[in-house]
Amino acid sequence: MFIKKISLLNKFLIILFFILSINNSKAEFFKDISNIIDSNESRLSYGVSVTDTNMDGNYEFVVTGFGYSNLALTYVEGKLKNIIKEDIFLDQSRKTIGVAACDIDKDGFEEIYFLNTDTYSGIKKYSDRLIDKKNNNYFDLFELKKNKENLNLTAGRSVVCVDRKGDGQYGIYVANYGGPTRFYEIKNKKIIDQAENLNLNKVTGGRAVVSGHILTDRADIFAANERGANFLLKNIDGKFKDVAFDYRVDDEIQNGRGTALSDIFYRGRLDILSGNWLGYHRAYVLENNEFKDIGNTEFDKPSRIRTVISADFDNDGFDEVFMNNIAEPNKMFRIKNNGKFEEIKLEAGLEADGFGTGAAVADIDNDGILELLISHGESKAQPLTLYKAKVEKKSKYLRIKPINKFGAPARGATVTLISNKRKHSKTIDAGSGYLCQMEPVAHYGIRKNEKDFRVEIKWTNGKINFIDKIELNQTITINQK
Amino acid sequence: MKNNLFKYFLILAFLFQIDTFAEERNYHKELITDWSRIFPDKNRNAAGPKFFKYIIDKKITYKDFIEFNKLYCAVSGSLIDPRSDSEFLFVKESKTNNKICGNYYRCCVPCSCDVMKYSEVQKMRYEFTDGLQEFYVITIKNPCNKSDFPNRVNKDYFCEGKNINSKQVYNLNNRIVIGLLHNGRSCKNSDIDLVKSHQVTGEYCELRNNTPLEQLDAGMGDIFIKLAR
Secondary structure: OHHHHHHHHHHHHHHHHHHHHHHOOOOOOEEEOHHHEOOOOOEOEEEEEEEOOOOOOOOEEEEEEEOOOOEEEEEEOOEEEEOOOOHHHHOOOOEEEEEEEEOOOOOOOOEEEEEEOOOOOOEOOOOOEEEEEEOOEEEEHHHOHHHHHHOOOEOEEEEEEEOOOOOOOOEEEEEEEEEEOEEEEEEOOEEEEOOOOOOOOOEEEEEEEEEEOOOOOOOEEEEEEEOOOOEEEEEEOOEEEEOOOOOOOOOOOOOEEEEEEEOOOOEOOOEEEEEEEOOOOEEEEEEOOEEEEOOOOOOOOOEOEEEEEEEOOOOOOOOEEEEEEEOOOOEEEEEOHHHOEEEOOOEOEOOOOOEEEEEEEEOOOOOOOOEEEEEEOOOOOEOOEEEEEOOOOOOOEEEEEEEOOOOOEOOOOEEEEEOOOOEEEEEOOOOEEOOEOOOOOEEEEOOOOOOOOEEEEEOOOOOEEEEOOOOOOEEEEEEOO | OHHHHHHHHHHHHHHHHHHHHOOOOOHHHHHHHOHHHHOOOOOOOOOHHHHHHHHHOOOOOHHHHHHHOOOEOOOOOOEOOOOOOOEEEEEEEOOOOOEEEEEEOOOOHHHHHHHHHHOEEEEEEEEEOOEEEEEEEEEEEOOOOOOOOOOOOOHHHHEEOOEEOOOOOOEEOOEEEEEEEEEEEEOOHHHHHHHHHOHHHHHHHHHHOOOOHHHOOOOOOOHHHHHHO
């Protein structure tokens, strides 16, 4: 009898231990593949963008250098190698911090905006660069005589591309710090600052900025600021109205950092993730014309946050949120159904001693799995790091690449995957994270037993196209008509 | 035995799930989120009363009320770090002139001195969602008649003409409630000795409270004092 009782007790303890083990399991999420980065020396870097710098159909990671060279890292022969050597691009003497790329002159090539900052706030010495390419040569549009009257000589942080009229002509919102926000567009072949005309020329401590279909069928803007309220800029016929207070995302006394658009409820709309420096991180979801913060206590825990990325790294069909902290371990959460944030314990990618300053995702090697590139710097020079999630062998993916009518990535468009399991929207990234910009592709991992796929593309003008008859494990390019 | 073990297992599994999913209310985060609602003009100088009114107008339990009231300084209007300790001090009760001892959550030590010298406490009864409770609140007299109302304080928060603006702040017997005295009770002699011998509430406050107003440069300086004296 006694032995029988012991046996039952043992069974009970074993089951209990098993349950606890499942709940606390730490299967390694990432593998560190930084060894494929060629000439990866310690450096001070900040923002990272993903764009096709040489128009060969493959994307490069464009990594800024703060007193170091800007880089354009492409995947070639199993390595990530810098492919641009021209001085105007490398620009080692300037201190580049923010970067975003988009087609501002409607020629299909994405111009690259490098935001330089040589002072913390207010007036700076060296202006920004807007890199274009002609006859296979890179040049700075701001160095043309006609554009010199509109240089940005205010310290800034992030930049985002905004197709405010939905006509495929991008403007660039420059989140300045201690001076007015700028909004650059090309008009009559000349760069002009439209910020005042568009109600955008506010002075704040600009930090992060995203743009996409947040409130309307046009490009709205969310700007996370420091020492001042955030902006939620609703697009009204191409002009903007700040509705952050009304929608409860002003977060007046916190200091904004990394931000990203994410479909937190898998319900077919973009909501907002917003990290705050040593403050509560937000997971804003829109309900009844107000954003409600649904982040749980693990997610919102204050940290030295920089970049925030929402992406499906492990192709399981659920997005992860990567939180890059500087001089503090990084964090990762999986967004489960109903907006539940489940922490994924990192080992690779934890970077407890990392001085992370920027990060971006792209399927740089075209294998259907995203790579995460992290830049470091600020107070300590460190090499770049690169991670790839460990995915299940049977995992599947689908990548949607919308191209606008001028042949450029349709940044700011929204792609929605509709299936028996979800209605999952993703933005074609116009600029996000913090100082950064992701690849202009909607990357979906596929869930178990998921079927009946349909894809909706909402272009920057609000018009919608569908893709049916979908084969998985491919990148589908869809062109705007 | 087998049945019992199964029951234990179910109970443990249930408790484990509760532990996993339970979310405690984050009072500090709520105040941060609503800060721009509490202070629409962004001026929180000496605006502890705005916090108190905002909190008591919520439909909350008594426990929630206590926790919220630990998170702002009634004197300065500053938010307080949730990990902050309180100061044990006494304040005169308006009705009896007796000393009431209790805990005061402050942003910095001068505010403890100011609350001891320039405010009074009153007993207040209030019906929370979980029942009627009685507690001591810290009050200042109606400042709306003052010719020297401090210009760095938003007068509209406090006053409607010469009257207390009851829509914006809590009016208790024609005094403005600026905050809660936690664990308030009549002082024992030993409590008074403790307060008077304390480095802050004794030595430092004696020095501060005997310093001419124009020479004060710590804490809220003279803003709260001008409002409350």
